[in-house]
Amino acid sequence: MSLDVATEPDLHHELVVDKEAAAALFLDARTANNWADGEIAEETLQAVYALTRMGPTAMNIQPMRITWVRSPEARERLAVHMNDGNRAKTLAAPMVAVLSYTTQWHELIPTTAPHMSAMVPTFESNPDARKLMAVNNAHLQAGYFIMAARAAGLAAGPMTGFDAAGLDGDFNVDSASKSFMVVNLGRPSDVIDRARLPRLEFDAANVTL
Ligand SMILES: Cc1cc2nc3c(=O)[nH]c(=O)nc-3n(C[C@H](O)[C@H](O)[C@H](O)COP(=O)(O)O)c2cc1C
Incomplete structure (x- = not known):
C-alpha cells in the first residue's frame, strides 16, 4: 500500500x-509524538477553532468544548491523569487540548438553531438523547479539530488513554462537561518515531450496492 x-x-x-x-x-500527516521548537500563538489556536466549528453537526448542536492547557502548572495537573504511556508525551508537547462534550448543548439551541427553539423543553426532559447526540457529534468535531490543526500547520497527537473521571474532577468543574480526548499539538518534527500502520484497502471497507 x-x-x-x-x-x-x-x-x-x-x-x-x-x-x-x-x-x-x-x-x-502523521500522528505526532515529536515536535519542532516553538510556541503556538494564541492566533493559531483561534484559527484552529475557526475551522473546526464549521464542520457539520446534527441540528448544528456543536457540543464539543476545548480546554487549552498551556501553562506549566496546568500541564503538571493534566499529566497526573494521563496513562503512564502517554504522560511524557503530554508534558513534552508545545500545546495540549482537552476535548470535552457538554450535555447541556440544548440550552444554546436559540443561538445555534433559532428556528428550533421550541425543542429546548423536549431535550431538557430527555437526558439520554442529549448525551448520545453530545458524544456522537463531539467525536465528529474532534475529527474536524485534528484536520483543522493540520490545516493550520500543526501536528496532532490524539489520545484516549487517560483517566477521564479524574480529569473531569480536576478540570471540568461544570458537571455537564465530560472529557473524551486529549490532543497533543505542535509544529511537526522531522523525526518520525515509527512506521505508518497499514490502512484498509477499498474492498475491505467499502461496498457499493
Ligand atoms: C481517538 C484516538 C485515540 C488515540 N489514543 C492514543 C493513546 O492513548 N496513546 C497513543 O500513544 N496514541 C493514541 N492514538 C494514536 C493512534 O494510534 C494513531 O493516530 C494511529 O495509529 C494513526 O497513526 P498515523 O497518523 O501516524 O498514521 C489515538 C488516536 C486516536 C484517533
Missing part, C-alpha cells in the same frame, strides 16, 4: 484541493 502523495497520481485527478493540501491534511 502506498501513501506517498507523489505515487498517487490518480487520486489527485479526483480532488479539488491541490497536492500540497492533500498531503498536509491526509497523505503525509
Whole structure:
C-alpha cells in the first residue's frame, strides 16, 4: 500500500484541493509524538477553532468544548491523569487540548438553531438523547479539530488513554462537561518515531450496492 502523495497520481485527478493540501491534511500527516521548537500563538489556536466549528453537526448542536492547557502548572495537573504511556508525551508537547462534550448543548439551541427553539423543553426532559447526540457529534468535531490543526500547520497527537473521571474532577468543574480526548499539538518534527500502520484497502471497507 502506498501513501506517498507523489505515487498517487490518480487520486489527485479526483480532488479539488491541490497536492500540497492533500498531503498536509491526509497523505503525509502523521500522528505526532515529536515536535519542532516553538510556541503556538494564541492566533493559531483561534484559527484552529475557526475551522473546526464549521464542520457539520446534527441540528448544528456543536457540543464539543476545548480546554487549552498551556501553562506549566496546568500541564503538571493534566499529566497526573494521563496513562503512564502517554504522560511524557503530554508534558513534552508545545500545546495540549482537552476535548470535552457538554450535555447541556440544548440550552444554546436559540443561538445555534433559532428556528428550533421550541425543542429546548423536549431535550431538557430527555437526558439520554442529549448525551448520545453530545458524544456522537463531539467525536465528529474532534475529527474536524485534528484536520483543522493540520490545516493550520500543526501536528496532532490524539489520545484516549487517560483517566477521564479524574480529569473531569480536576478540570471540568461544570458537571455537564465530560472529557473524551486529549490532543497533543505542535509544529511537526522531522523525526518520525515509527512506521505508518497499514490502512484498509477499498474492498475491505467499502461496498457499493
Ligand atoms: C481517538 C484516538 C485515540 C488515540 N489514543 C492514543 C493513546 O492513548 N496513546 C497513543 O500513544 N496514541 C493514541 N492514538 C494514536 C493512534 O494510534 C494513531 O493516530 C494511529 O495509529 C494513526 O497513526 P498515523 O497518523 O501516524 O498514521 C489515538 C488516536 C486516536 C484517533
